[in-house]
Amino acid sequence: MRTAFYISDGTAITAEVFGHALLSLFPIQFIHQTIPFVETPEKAVKIVQRISESFQDPSERPLVFYTIVNPEIREIIAASPGINYNFLDQFVAPLEKILGVPSKPEKHRTHSIHEKTYDNRIEAVNFALTNDDGANFKDYASADIILVGVSRSGKTPTSLYLALQYGIRAANYPFTEEDMGDVLKLPAALKAYKQKLFGLTISAERLHQIRSERRANSRYASMKQCRMEIREVENLYRKEKIPFLNSTHYSVEEISAKILAETGLERRRY
Amino acid sequence: MRTAFYISDGTAITAEVFGHALLSLFPIQFIHQTIPFVETPEKAVKIVQRISESFQDPSERPLVFYTIVNPEIREIIAASPGINYNFLDQFVAPLEKILGVPSKPEKHRTHSIHEKTYDNRIEAVNFALTNDDGANFKDYASADIILVGVSRSGKTPTSLYLALQYGIRAANYPFTEEDMGDVLKLPAALKAYKQKLFGLTISAERLHQIRSERRANSRYASMKQCRMEIREVENLYRKEKIPFLNSTHYSVEEISAKILAETGLERRRY
Numbered sequence: 001m002r003t004a005f006y007i008s009d010g011t012a013i014t015a016e017v018f019g020h021a022l023l024s025l026f027p028i029q030f031i032h033q034t035i036p037f038v039e040t041p042e043k044a045v046k047i048v049q050r051i052s053e054s055f056q057d058p059s060e061r062p063l064v065f066y067t068i069v070n071p072e073i074r075e076i077i078a079a080s081p082g083i084n085y086n087f088l089d090q091f092v093a094p095l096e097k098i099l100g101v102p103s104k105p106e107k108h109r110t111h112s113i114h115e116k117t118y119d120n121r122i123e124a125v126n127f128a129l130t131n132d133d134g135a136n137f138k139d140y141a142s143a144d145i146i147l148v149g150v151s152r153s154g155k156t157p158t159s160l161y162l163a164l165q166y167g168i169r170a171a172n173y174p175f176t177e178e179d180m181g182d183v184l185k186l187p188a189a190l191k192a193y194k195q196k197l198f199g200l201t202i203s204a205e206r207l208h209q210i211r212s213e214r215r216a217n218s219r220y221a222s223m224k225q226c227r228m229e230i231r232e233v234e235n236l237y238r239k240e241k242i243p244f245l246n247s248t249h250y251s252v253e254e255i256s257a258k259i260l261a262e263t264g265l266e267r268r269r270y
Numbered sequence: 271m272r273t274a275f276y277i278s279d280g281t282a283i284t285a286e287v288f289g290h291a292l293l294s295l296f297p298i299q300f301i302h303q304t305i306p307f308v309e310t311p312e313k314a315v316k317i318v319q320r321i322s323e324s325f326q327d328p329s330e331r332p333l334v335f336y337t338i339v340n341p342e343i344r345e346i347i348a349a350s351p352g353i354n355y356n357f358l359d360q361f362v363a364p365l366e367k368i369l370g371v372p373s374k375p376e377k378h379r380t381h382s383i384h385e386k387t388y389d390n391r392i393e394a395v396n397f398a399l400t401n402d403d404g405a406n407f408k409d410y411a412s413a414d415i416i417l418v419g420v421s422r423s424g425k426t427p428t429s430l431y432l433a434l435q436y437g438i439r440a441a442n443y444p445f446t447e448e449d450m451g452d453v454l455k456l457p458a459a460l461k462a463y464k465q466k467l468f469g470l471t472i473s474a475e476r477l478h479q480i481r482s483e484r485r486a487n488s489r490y491a492s493m494k495q496c497r498m499e500i501r502e503v504e505n506l507y508r509k510e511k512i513p514f515l516n517s518t519h520y521s522v523e524e525i526s527a528k529i530l531a532e533t534g535l536e537r538r539r540y
Contacts, residue, residue, distance in 0.1 A: 103295040
């Protein structure tokens with residue numbers, strides 16, 4: 001199998017994200033090797049050695065995707081026996097022309113600490129944790145968004161992703177049996193913040209499967225219970241005009257991007 | 271100020287990450303606009319309209335960074351009055367040649383649900399939450415890594431990032447006053463898992479600042495206390511030969527990438 005290397009003098013996140021996007025266009029399996037923080041020529045020389053040793057058959061020359069700011073280190077990697085792609089380079093010259101200024105590469109600029117925005121993210125993570133799973137209502141006034149839905153519909157991972165990735169303060173509240181009574185009504189704690197609510201729903205089959213992994217053969221995991229809970233929350237979303245989405249076939253990244261697109265919430269990251 | 275648009279028929283994460291990396295090379299401020307899930311020609315036409323309306327002065331033509339799989343939608347965006355960059359395109363033809371197969375673009379392939387790896391990530395998030403802040407020792411046997419450090423040295427956000435981004439099961443344990451006694455010793459609960467421990471440390475000044483935001487003028491936040499705690503943990507790391515890093519100047523992304531590079535832990539994401 002061919003190897004794909006992702007190499008950087010920073011985190012290598014850019015090389016990884018872009019390289020994966022590119023390779024996902026091909027119906028081929030690769031061995032993925034990420035090598036971040038190649039910060040010295042000595043280390044770069046060792047990496048080139050590693051690239052050389054990663055193949056014998058020339059038809060399996062590895063792909064080497066890199067974003068390296070330091071010119072000396074970049075040249076060492078660029079001379080590797082792999083098939084080398086400097087991702088940023090070919091966009092830089094045309095952009096310099098358009099923007100009318102030379103580029104000023106600073107190492108680690110993309111995924112490093114950016115003053116205030118960084119604190120925002122850590123605060124948002126703490127906020128998500130303090131306000132996870134309906135543990136706490138008193139911070140709802142300072143929430144950017146309150147995710148609601150039945151247990152195991154994706155609220156917690158989404159809250160954390162919104163916090164870590166975008167610095168958004170997301171609380172989440174699970175509708176429980178007590179909330180359901182005869183008909184699910186909007187709990188009093190949420191009423192005052194109706195404009196911040198965003199609902200998640202999920203297919204009953206998928207919910208049954210997820211809950212069964214946690215508590216097999218319980219009433220909680222039964223198809224009947226899952227169907228009932230989902231019917232109730234979806235009715236509530238429609239009745240109260242709470243925007244919602246079905247998370248069944250979406251990743252946390254997709255759910256988060258859809259929520260941002262739909263609500264117009266501003267990310268605090270940049 | 272010039273606008274940079276990041277447009278995709280998927281999450282737009284690739285366009286965003288790559289576009290930011292590119293623009294971070296320039297000493298210029300931009301207005302950032304991310305537009306994910308442009309899945310219909312109608313929507314694409316509206317976006318082009320929005321691009322047109324985003325500038326008057328031709329010297330401020332917006333940058334339009336896009337990764338769009340659907341050819342019809344791609345052509346609409348490619349004809350926008352902005353300065354359009356199709357990020358993936360120019361790498362695809364050379365890769366097709368090298369790999370010897372045509373590309374087979376499937377919409378949303380990069381940041382969507384990938385079978386088993388996705389469940390791994392959600393499980394890892396649940397693991398991080400259950401084993402956050404020393405709340406629980408009984409799962410340490412199934413942890414991939416146990417982050418240790420004083421309160422507020424970055425353990426929780428790092429654990430969550432490792433989980434969400436890489437599917438790694440990270441527990442974390444805060445050294446407390448009780449652990450410190452006369453000299454900080456490795457708590458019994460951690461001894462059996464010494465090979466899984468990874469230490470974080472931080473400068474006393476930064477710790478003092480972070481703690482002061484939470485409990486101003488407390489003993490907990492005092493410089494004296496911060497200095498003492500950090501001296502103790504760093505001594506412990508050295509004595510017990512626990513690998514550690516100083517998180518003061520690093521983002522969660524950098525800390526996580528450094529931990530992976532140093533421990534050789536395998537990501538479960540791909």
